[in-house]
Amino acid sequence: MxxxxxxxxxxxxxxxxxxxxxxxxxxxxxxxxxxxxxxxxxxxxxxxxxxxxxxxxxxxxxxxxxxxxxxxxxxxxxxxxxxxxxxxxxxxxxxxxxxxxxxxxxxxxLAMEFLFLHEANRAALLELSRVNTSLEGARESAQILSITDPLTGLLNRRGFDVVFSKAFEARNRNPFALVHLDLDHFKEVNDRFGHAAGDRVLVTVASVLASGVRSGDRVCRIGGDEFLILIFSDRPEEDAMNVCTRMIHQIMAAKTYPCRITASMGVAVSGNRRITHQHQLFEMADAALYQAKLAGKGRVVLWTDPGG
Structure with a gap:
Protein backbone atom coordinates (compact mmCIF):
# COMPACT_ATOMS: atom_id res chain seq x y z
CA MET A 1 0.00 0.00 0.00
CA LEU A 110 0.19 -12.59 0.14
CA ALA A 111 -1.59 -10.71 2.89
CA MET A 112 -4.96 -12.37 2.31
CA GLU A 113 -3.37 -15.80 2.04
CA PHE A 114 -1.74 -15.23 5.42
CA LEU A 115 -5.06 -14.02 6.77
CA PHE A 116 -6.83 -17.14 5.51
CA LEU A 117 -4.14 -19.27 7.13
CA HIS A 118 -4.50 -17.31 10.34
CA GLU A 119 -8.28 -17.69 10.36
CA ALA A 120 -8.04 -21.37 9.48
CA ASN A 121 -5.55 -21.87 12.28
CA ARG A 122 -7.76 -19.95 14.71
CA ALA A 123 -10.79 -21.99 13.68
CA ALA A 124 -8.83 -25.20 14.09
CA LEU A 125 -7.66 -24.14 17.55
CA LEU A 126 -11.20 -23.19 18.57
CA GLU A 127 -12.51 -26.54 17.36
CA LEU A 128 -9.69 -28.34 19.14
CA SER A 129 -10.52 -26.43 22.31
CA ARG A 130 -14.20 -27.35 21.93
CA VAL A 131 -13.36 -31.00 21.40
CA ASN A 132 -11.00 -31.01 24.39
CA THR A 133 -13.69 -29.39 26.54
CA SER A 134 -16.21 -31.96 25.35
CA LEU A 135 -13.78 -34.81 26.02
CA GLU A 136 -13.01 -33.45 29.48
CA GLY A 137 -16.73 -33.23 30.25
CA ALA A 138 -17.23 -36.77 28.95
CA ARG A 139 -14.30 -38.00 31.03
CA GLU A 140 -15.69 -36.37 34.17
CA SER A 141 -19.15 -37.81 33.45
CA ALA A 142 -17.63 -41.25 32.91
CA GLN A 143 -15.73 -40.98 36.19
CA ILE A 144 -18.90 -40.01 38.05
CA LEU A 145 -20.85 -42.85 36.44
CA SER A 146 -18.09 -45.32 37.30
CA ILE A 147 -18.51 -44.66 41.04
CA THR A 148 -22.30 -44.26 41.11
CA ASP A 149 -24.96 -46.90 41.62
CA PRO A 150 -27.32 -46.42 38.63
CA LEU A 151 -30.46 -47.47 40.52
CA THR A 152 -30.20 -45.37 43.68
CA GLY A 153 -27.71 -42.63 42.73
CA LEU A 154 -25.60 -43.49 45.78
CA LEU A 155 -21.92 -44.36 45.65
CA ASN A 156 -21.23 -47.87 44.41
CA ARG A 157 -18.63 -50.15 45.98
CA ARG A 158 -15.84 -48.69 43.85
CA GLY A 159 -16.69 -45.14 44.88
CA PHE A 160 -17.03 -46.12 48.50
CA ASP A 161 -13.62 -47.83 48.49
CA VAL A 162 -12.02 -44.56 47.40
CA VAL A 163 -13.79 -42.55 50.10
CA PHE A 164 -13.22 -45.19 52.76
CA SER A 165 -9.48 -45.42 52.03
CA LYS A 166 -9.08 -41.67 52.52
CA ALA A 167 -11.20 -41.76 55.69
CA PHE A 168 -9.19 -44.64 57.14
CA GLU A 169 -5.89 -42.83 56.54
CA ALA A 170 -7.22 -39.77 58.40
CA ARG A 171 -9.02 -41.71 61.16
CA ASN A 172 -6.82 -40.36 63.99
CA ARG A 173 -7.71 -36.72 63.33
CA ASN A 174 -11.20 -37.33 61.89
CA PRO A 175 -12.84 -40.34 63.59
CA PHE A 176 -15.82 -42.09 62.02
CA ALA A 177 -18.16 -45.04 62.30
CA LEU A 178 -18.67 -47.66 59.59
CA VAL A 179 -22.25 -48.94 59.32
CA HIS A 180 -23.19 -52.14 57.48
CA LEU A 181 -26.92 -52.34 56.68
CA ASP A 182 -28.92 -55.24 55.33
CA LEU A 183 -32.69 -55.35 54.66
CA ASP A 184 -34.39 -58.15 56.58
CA HIS A 185 -37.23 -59.23 54.30
CA PHE A 186 -36.03 -58.14 50.90
CA LYS A 187 -35.99 -61.60 49.29
CA GLU A 188 -39.70 -61.89 50.02
CA VAL A 189 -40.35 -58.72 48.02
CA ASN A 190 -38.56 -60.05 44.93
CA ASP A 191 -40.11 -63.52 45.23
CA ARG A 192 -43.69 -62.34 45.73
CA PHE A 193 -43.88 -59.03 43.89
CA GLY A 194 -41.06 -59.11 41.34
CA HIS A 195 -37.81 -57.25 40.87
CA ALA A 196 -39.47 -53.98 39.85
CA ALA A 197 -41.08 -53.84 43.30
CA GLY A 198 -37.71 -54.70 44.81
CA ASP A 199 -36.09 -51.81 42.96
CA ARG A 200 -38.71 -49.42 44.32
CA VAL A 201 -37.92 -50.61 47.85
CA LEU A 202 -34.19 -50.05 47.31
CA VAL A 203 -34.78 -46.55 45.96
CA THR A 204 -36.95 -45.69 48.97
CA VAL A 205 -34.40 -47.04 51.45
CA ALA A 206 -31.60 -45.18 49.66
CA SER A 207 -33.59 -41.95 49.98
CA VAL A 208 -34.06 -42.53 53.73
CA LEU A 209 -30.34 -43.15 54.21
CA ALA A 210 -29.19 -40.21 52.09
CA SER A 211 -31.51 -37.77 53.85
CA GLY A 212 -30.62 -39.16 57.28
CA VAL A 213 -26.92 -38.28 57.23
CA ARG A 214 -25.02 -35.00 57.16
CA SER A 215 -23.38 -33.58 54.04
CA GLY A 216 -19.93 -34.85 55.04
CA ASP A 217 -21.10 -38.43 55.57
CA ARG A 218 -21.17 -41.04 52.81
CA VAL A 219 -23.76 -43.66 51.84
CA CYS A 220 -23.10 -46.54 49.46
CA ARG A 221 -25.02 -49.44 47.98
CA ILE A 222 -22.58 -52.31 47.54
CA GLY A 223 -25.05 -54.63 45.84
CA GLY A 224 -28.41 -56.29 46.35
CA ASP A 225 -29.96 -54.99 49.57
CA GLU A 226 -26.68 -54.18 51.31
CA PHE A 227 -25.55 -50.64 52.13
CA LEU A 228 -22.50 -49.11 53.79
CA ILE A 229 -22.46 -45.75 55.59
CA LEU A 230 -19.61 -43.62 56.89
CA ILE A 231 -20.62 -41.30 59.74
CA PHE A 232 -17.94 -38.79 60.75
CA SER A 233 -18.09 -37.49 64.30
CA ASP A 234 -15.99 -36.70 67.35
CA ARG A 235 -18.38 -39.07 69.17
CA PRO A 236 -18.76 -41.78 66.51
CA GLU A 237 -20.31 -44.45 68.77
CA GLU A 238 -23.04 -42.25 70.24
CA ASP A 239 -23.85 -40.35 67.05
CA ALA A 240 -23.84 -43.44 64.82
CA MET A 241 -26.17 -45.35 67.14
CA ASN A 242 -28.59 -42.41 67.25
CA VAL A 243 -28.54 -41.95 63.46
CA CYS A 244 -28.96 -45.67 62.78
CA THR A 245 -31.83 -46.04 65.27
CA ARG A 246 -33.65 -43.15 63.60
CA MET A 247 -33.05 -44.62 60.12
CA ILE A 248 -34.40 -48.02 61.17
CA HIS A 249 -37.64 -46.40 62.36
CA GLN A 250 -37.92 -44.34 59.16
CA ILE A 251 -37.40 -47.42 56.97
CA MET A 252 -40.07 -49.35 58.89
CA ALA A 253 -42.49 -46.40 58.67
CA ALA A 254 -42.18 -45.92 54.88
CA LYS A 255 -45.52 -46.52 53.12
CA THR A 256 -44.17 -47.50 49.70
CA TYR A 257 -43.37 -51.15 50.44
CA PRO A 258 -45.58 -54.01 49.20
CA CYS A 259 -44.91 -55.90 52.45
CA ARG A 260 -43.19 -55.35 55.80
CA ILE A 261 -39.57 -54.23 55.47
CA THR A 262 -37.08 -53.76 58.30
CA ALA A 263 -33.36 -53.14 58.38
CA SER A 264 -30.57 -54.51 60.54
CA MET A 265 -27.35 -52.56 61.10
CA GLY A 266 -23.91 -53.28 62.47
CA VAL A 267 -21.64 -50.46 63.60
CA ALA A 268 -17.86 -50.39 64.08
CA VAL A 269 -15.87 -47.29 65.00
CA SER A 270 -12.44 -46.30 63.74
CA GLY A 271 -10.92 -45.47 67.12
CA ASN A 272 -10.10 -49.03 68.17
CA ARG A 273 -6.32 -49.21 68.56
CA ARG A 274 -6.22 -52.83 67.43
CA ILE A 275 -7.40 -51.81 63.95
CA THR A 276 -4.47 -51.54 61.55
CA HIS A 277 -6.14 -52.46 58.25
CA GLN A 278 -9.36 -51.42 56.56
CA HIS A 279 -10.66 -54.98 56.26
CA GLN A 280 -10.65 -55.30 60.07
CA LEU A 281 -13.19 -52.51 60.37
CA PHE A 282 -15.35 -54.18 57.72
CA GLU A 283 -15.19 -57.47 59.59
CA MET A 284 -16.21 -55.77 62.83
CA ALA A 285 -19.20 -54.02 61.22
CA ASP A 286 -20.17 -57.29 59.51
CA ALA A 287 -19.95 -59.20 62.80
CA ALA A 288 -22.12 -56.58 64.51
CA LEU A 289 -24.67 -56.87 61.68
CA TYR A 290 -24.74 -60.65 62.18
CA GLN A 291 -25.47 -60.12 65.89
CA ALA A 292 -28.32 -57.76 64.98
CA LYS A 293 -29.82 -60.46 62.76
CA LEU A 294 -29.51 -63.08 65.51
CA ALA A 295 -31.08 -60.72 68.05
CA GLY A 296 -34.31 -60.52 66.07
CA LYS A 297 -33.56 -58.14 63.16
CA GLY A 298 -34.82 -54.60 62.76
CA ARG A 299 -32.19 -53.21 65.14
CA VAL A 300 -28.66 -51.80 65.35
CA VAL A 301 -25.74 -53.40 67.18
CA LEU A 302 -22.43 -51.80 68.06
CA TRP A 303 -19.41 -54.05 67.73
CA THR A 304 -17.61 -54.59 71.01
CA ASP A 305 -14.26 -56.25 71.54
CA PRO A 306 -14.83 -59.74 72.95
CA GLY A 307 -11.50 -59.52 74.70
CA GLY A 308 -12.56 -56.36 76.53
Missing part, protein backbone atom coordinates in the same frame (compact mmCIF):
# COMPACT_ATOMS: atom_id res chain seq x y z
CA UNK A 2 1.65 3.23 -1.13
CA UNK A 3 1.35 6.66 0.39
CA UNK A 4 3.00 9.79 -1.05
CA UNK A 5 3.48 12.65 1.38
CA UNK A 6 5.21 16.03 1.15
CA UNK A 7 7.42 17.74 3.69
CA UNK A 8 4.42 19.59 5.14
CA UNK A 9 2.72 16.29 5.90
CA UNK A 10 0.08 16.53 3.19
CA UNK A 11 -0.86 13.15 1.71
CA UNK A 12 -0.50 13.82 -2.00
CA UNK A 13 -1.36 10.35 -3.22
CA UNK A 14 -2.54 7.08 -1.69
CA UNK A 15 -3.28 3.59 -2.92
CA UNK A 16 -6.80 2.22 -3.29
CA UNK A 17 -6.70 0.28 -0.03
CA UNK A 18 -5.32 3.20 1.97
CA UNK A 19 -7.96 5.46 0.44
CA UNK A 20 -10.58 3.06 1.79
CA UNK A 21 -8.95 3.12 5.22
CA UNK A 22 -8.17 6.84 5.50
CA UNK A 23 -11.34 8.29 4.09
CA UNK A 24 -11.21 12.08 3.60
CA UNK A 25 -8.16 12.78 5.78
CA UNK A 26 -5.69 15.00 3.92
CA UNK A 27 -2.77 15.33 6.30
CA UNK A 28 -0.77 12.40 7.61
CA UNK A 29 -1.09 13.46 11.25
CA UNK A 30 -4.86 13.84 10.84
CA UNK A 31 -5.04 10.10 10.18
CA UNK A 32 -1.94 8.68 11.89
CA UNK A 33 0.13 8.93 15.04
CA UNK A 34 3.77 8.43 13.97
CA UNK A 35 6.01 6.42 16.31
CA UNK A 36 9.63 5.30 16.41
CA UNK A 37 10.78 1.69 16.64
CA UNK A 38 10.48 1.84 20.44
CA UNK A 39 6.81 2.74 20.20
CA UNK A 40 7.29 6.36 21.35
CA UNK A 41 5.22 9.01 19.62
CA UNK A 42 7.09 11.43 17.37
CA UNK A 43 6.09 14.40 15.23
CA UNK A 44 5.94 14.13 11.44
CA UNK A 45 8.69 16.75 11.29
CA UNK A 46 10.97 14.24 13.04
CA UNK A 47 9.81 11.35 10.85
CA UNK A 48 10.23 12.93 7.43
CA UNK A 49 14.05 13.39 7.54
CA UNK A 50 14.48 9.76 8.65
CA UNK A 51 12.74 8.32 5.59
CA UNK A 52 15.14 6.49 3.29
CA UNK A 53 17.61 5.77 6.10
CA UNK A 54 16.57 2.11 6.40
CA UNK A 55 14.47 2.66 9.51
CA UNK A 56 11.01 1.25 9.72
CA UNK A 57 8.02 3.52 9.75
CA UNK A 58 5.28 2.95 12.38
CA UNK A 59 1.92 4.67 11.98
CA UNK A 60 -0.99 4.09 14.36
CA UNK A 61 -4.46 5.00 13.11
CA UNK A 62 -5.91 7.79 15.23
CA UNK A 63 -9.53 6.65 15.01
CA UNK A 64 -8.79 2.93 15.24
CA UNK A 65 -6.35 2.39 18.07
CA UNK A 66 -6.24 -1.35 17.52
CA UNK A 67 -4.75 -1.02 14.04
CA UNK A 68 -1.26 0.16 13.06
CA UNK A 69 0.69 0.17 9.82
CA UNK A 70 4.37 -0.39 9.35
CA UNK A 71 6.77 -0.17 6.42
CA UNK A 72 9.57 1.84 4.84
CA UNK A 73 9.92 5.22 3.13
CA UNK A 74 12.11 6.77 0.48
CA UNK A 75 12.61 10.37 -0.61
CA UNK A 76 11.57 11.09 -4.17
CA UNK A 77 12.90 14.65 -3.79
CA UNK A 78 13.90 16.85 -0.89
CA UNK A 79 10.24 17.74 -0.37
CA UNK A 80 8.48 14.52 -1.33
CA UNK A 81 8.56 10.97 0.06
CA UNK A 82 6.94 7.67 -0.82
CA UNK A 83 5.91 5.20 1.90
CA UNK A 84 5.27 1.48 1.35
CA UNK A 85 3.04 0.26 4.18
CA UNK A 86 1.41 -2.92 5.38
CA UNK A 87 -0.83 -4.00 8.26
CA UNK A 88 1.50 -6.70 9.54
CA UNK A 89 0.08 -8.41 12.62
CA UNK A 90 -2.93 -6.08 12.51
CA UNK A 91 -4.14 -7.51 9.21
CA UNK A 92 -7.01 -9.48 10.73
CA UNK A 93 -8.29 -6.45 12.68
CA UNK A 94 -7.99 -4.19 9.62
CA UNK A 95 -9.90 -6.60 7.38
CA UNK A 96 -12.75 -6.70 9.90
CA UNK A 97 -12.84 -2.96 10.67
CA UNK A 98 -12.62 -1.76 7.07
CA UNK A 99 -14.34 -4.72 5.35
CA UNK A 100 -11.34 -5.38 3.14
CA UNK A 101 -11.30 -8.26 0.68
CA UNK A 102 -8.93 -9.88 -1.76
CA UNK A 103 -9.48 -7.16 -4.39
CA UNK A 104 -8.06 -4.57 -1.98
CA UNK A 105 -4.62 -6.16 -2.22
CA UNK A 106 -2.42 -6.62 -5.33
CA UNK A 107 -2.13 -10.16 -6.75
CA UNK A 108 1.49 -10.36 -5.59
CA UNK A 109 0.54 -9.47 -2.01
Missing amino acids: HLMVDRAGVMVSRGKTLAKVLGSASRLEDAFIPANNLGHRIRFEELFPQLGCGRRVFLQLRDHGGVSLRGHGVHLSPDMAMLNLGFGIYLSSAVQKFELNDSDFPPSD
Whole structure:
Protein backbone atom coordinates (compact mmCIF):
# COMPACT_ATOMS: atom_id res chain seq x y z
CA MET A 1 0.00 0.00 0.00
CA HIS A 2 1.65 3.23 -1.13
CA LEU A 3 1.35 6.66 0.39
CA MET A 4 3.00 9.79 -1.05
CA VAL A 5 3.48 12.65 1.38
CA ASP A 6 5.21 16.03 1.15
CA ARG A 7 7.42 17.74 3.69
CA ALA A 8 4.42 19.59 5.14
CA GLY A 9 2.72 16.29 5.90
CA VAL A 10 0.08 16.53 3.19
CA MET A 11 -0.86 13.15 1.71
CA VAL A 12 -0.50 13.82 -2.00
CA SER A 13 -1.36 10.35 -3.22
CA ARG A 14 -2.54 7.08 -1.69
CA GLY A 15 -3.28 3.59 -2.92
CA LYS A 16 -6.80 2.22 -3.29
CA THR A 17 -6.70 0.28 -0.03
CA LEU A 18 -5.32 3.20 1.97
CA ALA A 19 -7.96 5.46 0.44
CA LYS A 20 -10.58 3.06 1.79
CA VAL A 21 -8.95 3.12 5.22
CA LEU A 22 -8.17 6.84 5.50
CA GLY A 23 -11.34 8.29 4.09
CA SER A 24 -11.21 12.08 3.60
CA ALA A 25 -8.16 12.78 5.78
CA SER A 26 -5.69 15.00 3.92
CA ARG A 27 -2.77 15.33 6.30
CA LEU A 28 -0.77 12.40 7.61
CA GLU A 29 -1.09 13.46 11.25
CA ASP A 30 -4.86 13.84 10.84
CA ALA A 31 -5.04 10.10 10.18
CA PHE A 32 -1.94 8.68 11.89
CA ILE A 33 0.13 8.93 15.04
CA PRO A 34 3.77 8.43 13.97
CA ALA A 35 6.01 6.42 16.31
CA ASN A 36 9.63 5.30 16.41
CA ASN A 37 10.78 1.69 16.64
CA LEU A 38 10.48 1.84 20.44
CA GLY A 39 6.81 2.74 20.20
CA HIS A 40 7.29 6.36 21.35
CA ARG A 41 5.22 9.01 19.62
CA ILE A 42 7.09 11.43 17.37
CA ARG A 43 6.09 14.40 15.23
CA PHE A 44 5.94 14.13 11.44
CA GLU A 45 8.69 16.75 11.29
CA GLU A 46 10.97 14.24 13.04
CA LEU A 47 9.81 11.35 10.85
CA PHE A 48 10.23 12.93 7.43
CA PRO A 49 14.05 13.39 7.54
CA GLN A 50 14.48 9.76 8.65
CA LEU A 51 12.74 8.32 5.59
CA GLY A 52 15.14 6.49 3.29
CA CYS A 53 17.61 5.77 6.10
CA GLY A 54 16.57 2.11 6.40
CA ARG A 55 14.47 2.66 9.51
CA ARG A 56 11.01 1.25 9.72
CA VAL A 57 8.02 3.52 9.75
CA PHE A 58 5.28 2.95 12.38
CA LEU A 59 1.92 4.67 11.98
CA GLN A 60 -0.99 4.09 14.36
CA LEU A 61 -4.46 5.00 13.11
CA ARG A 62 -5.91 7.79 15.23
CA ASP A 63 -9.53 6.65 15.01
CA HIS A 64 -8.79 2.93 15.24
CA GLY A 65 -6.35 2.39 18.07
CA GLY A 66 -6.24 -1.35 17.52
CA VAL A 67 -4.75 -1.02 14.04
CA SER A 68 -1.26 0.16 13.06
CA LEU A 69 0.69 0.17 9.82
CA ARG A 70 4.37 -0.39 9.35
CA GLY A 71 6.77 -0.17 6.42
CA HIS A 72 9.57 1.84 4.84
CA GLY A 73 9.92 5.22 3.13
CA VAL A 74 12.11 6.77 0.48
CA HIS A 75 12.61 10.37 -0.61
CA LEU A 76 11.57 11.09 -4.17
CA SER A 77 12.90 14.65 -3.79
CA PRO A 78 13.90 16.85 -0.89
CA ASP A 79 10.24 17.74 -0.37
CA MET A 80 8.48 14.52 -1.33
CA ALA A 81 8.56 10.97 0.06
CA MET A 82 6.94 7.67 -0.82
CA LEU A 83 5.91 5.20 1.90
CA ASN A 84 5.27 1.48 1.35
CA LEU A 85 3.04 0.26 4.18
CA GLY A 86 1.41 -2.92 5.38
CA PHE A 87 -0.83 -4.00 8.26
CA GLY A 88 1.50 -6.70 9.54
CA ILE A 89 0.08 -8.41 12.62
CA TYR A 90 -2.93 -6.08 12.51
CA LEU A 91 -4.14 -7.51 9.21
CA SER A 92 -7.01 -9.48 10.73
CA SER A 93 -8.29 -6.45 12.68
CA ALA A 94 -7.99 -4.19 9.62
CA VAL A 95 -9.90 -6.60 7.38
CA GLN A 96 -12.75 -6.70 9.90
CA LYS A 97 -12.84 -2.96 10.67
CA PHE A 98 -12.62 -1.76 7.07
CA GLU A 99 -14.34 -4.72 5.35
CA LEU A 100 -11.34 -5.38 3.14
CA ASN A 101 -11.30 -8.26 0.68
CA ASP A 102 -8.93 -9.88 -1.76
CA SER A 103 -9.48 -7.16 -4.39
CA ASP A 104 -8.06 -4.57 -1.98
CA PHE A 105 -4.62 -6.16 -2.22
CA PRO A 106 -2.42 -6.62 -5.33
CA PRO A 107 -2.13 -10.16 -6.75
CA SER A 108 1.49 -10.36 -5.59
CA ASP A 109 0.54 -9.47 -2.01
CA LEU A 110 0.19 -12.59 0.14
CA ALA A 111 -1.59 -10.71 2.89
CA MET A 112 -4.96 -12.37 2.31
CA GLU A 113 -3.37 -15.80 2.04
CA PHE A 114 -1.74 -15.23 5.42
CA LEU A 115 -5.06 -14.02 6.77
CA PHE A 116 -6.83 -17.14 5.51
CA LEU A 117 -4.14 -19.27 7.13
CA HIS A 118 -4.50 -17.31 10.34
CA GLU A 119 -8.28 -17.69 10.36
CA ALA A 120 -8.04 -21.37 9.48
CA ASN A 121 -5.55 -21.87 12.28
CA ARG A 122 -7.76 -19.95 14.71
CA ALA A 123 -10.79 -21.99 13.68
CA ALA A 124 -8.83 -25.20 14.09
CA LEU A 125 -7.66 -24.14 17.55
CA LEU A 126 -11.20 -23.19 18.57
CA GLU A 127 -12.51 -26.54 17.36
CA LEU A 128 -9.69 -28.34 19.14
CA SER A 129 -10.52 -26.43 22.31
CA ARG A 130 -14.20 -27.35 21.93
CA VAL A 131 -13.36 -31.00 21.40
CA ASN A 132 -11.00 -31.01 24.39
CA THR A 133 -13.69 -29.39 26.54
CA SER A 134 -16.21 -31.96 25.35
CA LEU A 135 -13.78 -34.81 26.02
CA GLU A 136 -13.01 -33.45 29.48
CA GLY A 137 -16.73 -33.23 30.25
CA ALA A 138 -17.23 -36.77 28.95
CA ARG A 139 -14.30 -38.00 31.03
CA GLU A 140 -15.69 -36.37 34.17
CA SER A 141 -19.15 -37.81 33.45
CA ALA A 142 -17.63 -41.25 32.91
CA GLN A 143 -15.73 -40.98 36.19
CA ILE A 144 -18.90 -40.01 38.05
CA LEU A 145 -20.85 -42.85 36.44
CA SER A 146 -18.09 -45.32 37.30
CA ILE A 147 -18.51 -44.66 41.04
CA THR A 148 -22.30 -44.26 41.11
CA ASP A 149 -24.96 -46.90 41.62
CA PRO A 150 -27.32 -46.42 38.63
CA LEU A 151 -30.46 -47.47 40.52
CA THR A 152 -30.20 -45.37 43.68
CA GLY A 153 -27.71 -42.63 42.73
CA LEU A 154 -25.60 -43.49 45.78
CA LEU A 155 -21.92 -44.36 45.65
CA ASN A 156 -21.23 -47.87 44.41
CA ARG A 157 -18.63 -50.15 45.98
CA ARG A 158 -15.84 -48.69 43.85
CA GLY A 159 -16.69 -45.14 44.88
CA PHE A 160 -17.03 -46.12 48.50
CA ASP A 161 -13.62 -47.83 48.49
CA VAL A 162 -12.02 -44.56 47.40
CA VAL A 163 -13.79 -42.55 50.10
CA PHE A 164 -13.22 -45.19 52.76
CA SER A 165 -9.48 -45.42 52.03
CA LYS A 166 -9.08 -41.67 52.52
CA ALA A 167 -11.20 -41.76 55.69
CA PHE A 168 -9.19 -44.64 57.14
CA GLU A 169 -5.89 -42.83 56.54
CA ALA A 170 -7.22 -39.77 58.40
CA ARG A 171 -9.02 -41.71 61.16
CA ASN A 172 -6.82 -40.36 63.99
CA ARG A 173 -7.71 -36.72 63.33
CA ASN A 174 -11.20 -37.33 61.89
CA PRO A 175 -12.84 -40.34 63.59
CA PHE A 176 -15.82 -42.09 62.02
CA ALA A 177 -18.16 -45.04 62.30
CA LEU A 178 -18.67 -47.66 59.59
CA VAL A 179 -22.25 -48.94 59.32
CA HIS A 180 -23.19 -52.14 57.48
CA LEU A 181 -26.92 -52.34 56.68
CA ASP A 182 -28.92 -55.24 55.33
CA LEU A 183 -32.69 -55.35 54.66
CA ASP A 184 -34.39 -58.15 56.58
CA HIS A 185 -37.23 -59.23 54.30
CA PHE A 186 -36.03 -58.14 50.90
CA LYS A 187 -35.99 -61.60 49.29
CA GLU A 188 -39.70 -61.89 50.02
CA VAL A 189 -40.35 -58.72 48.02
CA ASN A 190 -38.56 -60.05 44.93
CA ASP A 191 -40.11 -63.52 45.23
CA ARG A 192 -43.69 -62.34 45.73
CA PHE A 193 -43.88 -59.03 43.89
CA GLY A 194 -41.06 -59.11 41.34
CA HIS A 195 -37.81 -57.25 40.87
CA ALA A 196 -39.47 -53.98 39.85
CA ALA A 197 -41.08 -53.84 43.30
CA GLY A 198 -37.71 -54.70 44.81
CA ASP A 199 -36.09 -51.81 42.96
CA ARG A 200 -38.71 -49.42 44.32
CA VAL A 201 -37.92 -50.61 47.85
CA LEU A 202 -34.19 -50.05 47.31
CA VAL A 203 -34.78 -46.55 45.96
CA THR A 204 -36.95 -45.69 48.97
CA VAL A 205 -34.40 -47.04 51.45
CA ALA A 206 -31.60 -45.18 49.66
CA SER A 207 -33.59 -41.95 49.98
CA VAL A 208 -34.06 -42.53 53.73
CA LEU A 209 -30.34 -43.15 54.21
CA ALA A 210 -29.19 -40.21 52.09
CA SER A 211 -31.51 -37.77 53.85
CA GLY A 212 -30.62 -39.16 57.28
CA VAL A 213 -26.92 -38.28 57.23
CA ARG A 214 -25.02 -35.00 57.16
CA SER A 215 -23.38 -33.58 54.04
CA GLY A 216 -19.93 -34.85 55.04
CA ASP A 217 -21.10 -38.43 55.57
CA ARG A 218 -21.17 -41.04 52.81
CA VAL A 219 -23.76 -43.66 51.84
CA CYS A 220 -23.10 -46.54 49.46
CA ARG A 221 -25.02 -49.44 47.98
CA ILE A 222 -22.58 -52.31 47.54
CA GLY A 223 -25.05 -54.63 45.84
CA GLY A 224 -28.41 -56.29 46.35
CA ASP A 225 -29.96 -54.99 49.57
CA GLU A 226 -26.68 -54.18 51.31
CA PHE A 227 -25.55 -50.64 52.13
CA LEU A 228 -22.50 -49.11 53.79
CA ILE A 229 -22.46 -45.75 55.59
CA LEU A 230 -19.61 -43.62 56.89
CA ILE A 231 -20.62 -41.30 59.74
CA PHE A 232 -17.94 -38.79 60.75
CA SER A 233 -18.09 -37.49 64.30
CA ASP A 234 -15.99 -36.70 67.35
CA ARG A 235 -18.38 -39.07 69.17
CA PRO A 236 -18.76 -41.78 66.51
CA GLU A 237 -20.31 -44.45 68.77
CA GLU A 238 -23.04 -42.25 70.24
CA ASP A 239 -23.85 -40.35 67.05
CA ALA A 240 -23.84 -43.44 64.82
CA MET A 241 -26.17 -45.35 67.14
CA ASN A 242 -28.59 -42.41 67.25
CA VAL A 243 -28.54 -41.95 63.46
CA CYS A 244 -28.96 -45.67 62.78
CA THR A 245 -31.83 -46.04 65.27
CA ARG A 246 -33.65 -43.15 63.60
CA MET A 247 -33.05 -44.62 60.12
CA ILE A 248 -34.40 -48.02 61.17
CA HIS A 249 -37.64 -46.40 62.36
CA GLN A 250 -37.92 -44.34 59.16
CA ILE A 251 -37.40 -47.42 56.97
CA MET A 252 -40.07 -49.35 58.89
CA ALA A 253 -42.49 -46.40 58.67
CA ALA A 254 -42.18 -45.92 54.88
CA LYS A 255 -45.52 -46.52 53.12
CA THR A 256 -44.17 -47.50 49.70
CA TYR A 257 -43.37 -51.15 50.44
CA PRO A 258 -45.58 -54.01 49.20
CA CYS A 259 -44.91 -55.90 52.45
CA ARG A 260 -43.19 -55.35 55.80
CA ILE A 261 -39.57 -54.23 55.47
CA THR A 262 -37.08 -53.76 58.30
CA ALA A 263 -33.36 -53.14 58.38
CA SER A 264 -30.57 -54.51 60.54
CA MET A 265 -27.35 -52.56 61.10
CA GLY A 266 -23.91 -53.28 62.47
CA VAL A 267 -21.64 -50.46 63.60
CA ALA A 268 -17.86 -50.39 64.08
CA VAL A 269 -15.87 -47.29 65.00
CA SER A 270 -12.44 -46.30 63.74
CA GLY A 271 -10.92 -45.47 67.12
CA ASN A 272 -10.10 -49.03 68.17
CA ARG A 273 -6.32 -49.21 68.56
CA ARG A 274 -6.22 -52.83 67.43
CA ILE A 275 -7.40 -51.81 63.95
CA THR A 276 -4.47 -51.54 61.55
CA HIS A 277 -6.14 -52.46 58.25
CA GLN A 278 -9.36 -51.42 56.56
CA HIS A 279 -10.66 -54.98 56.26
CA GLN A 280 -10.65 -55.30 60.07
CA LEU A 281 -13.19 -52.51 60.37
CA PHE A 282 -15.35 -54.18 57.72
CA GLU A 283 -15.19 -57.47 59.59
CA MET A 284 -16.21 -55.77 62.83
CA ALA A 285 -19.20 -54.02 61.22
CA ASP A 286 -20.17 -57.29 59.51
CA ALA A 287 -19.95 -59.20 62.80
CA ALA A 288 -22.12 -56.58 64.51
CA LEU A 289 -24.67 -56.87 61.68
CA TYR A 290 -24.74 -60.65 62.18
CA GLN A 291 -25.47 -60.12 65.89
CA ALA A 292 -28.32 -57.76 64.98
CA LYS A 293 -29.82 -60.46 62.76
CA LEU A 294 -29.51 -63.08 65.51
CA ALA A 295 -31.08 -60.72 68.05
CA GLY A 296 -34.31 -60.52 66.07
CA LYS A 297 -33.56 -58.14 63.16
CA GLY A 298 -34.82 -54.60 62.76
CA ARG A 299 -32.19 -53.21 65.14
CA VAL A 300 -28.66 -51.80 65.35
CA VAL A 301 -25.74 -53.40 67.18
CA LEU A 302 -22.43 -51.80 68.06
CA TRP A 303 -19.41 -54.05 67.73
CA THR A 304 -17.61 -54.59 71.01
CA ASP A 305 -14.26 -56.25 71.54
CA PRO A 306 -14.83 -59.74 72.95
CA GLY A 307 -11.50 -59.52 74.70
CA GLY A 308 -12.56 -56.36 76.53
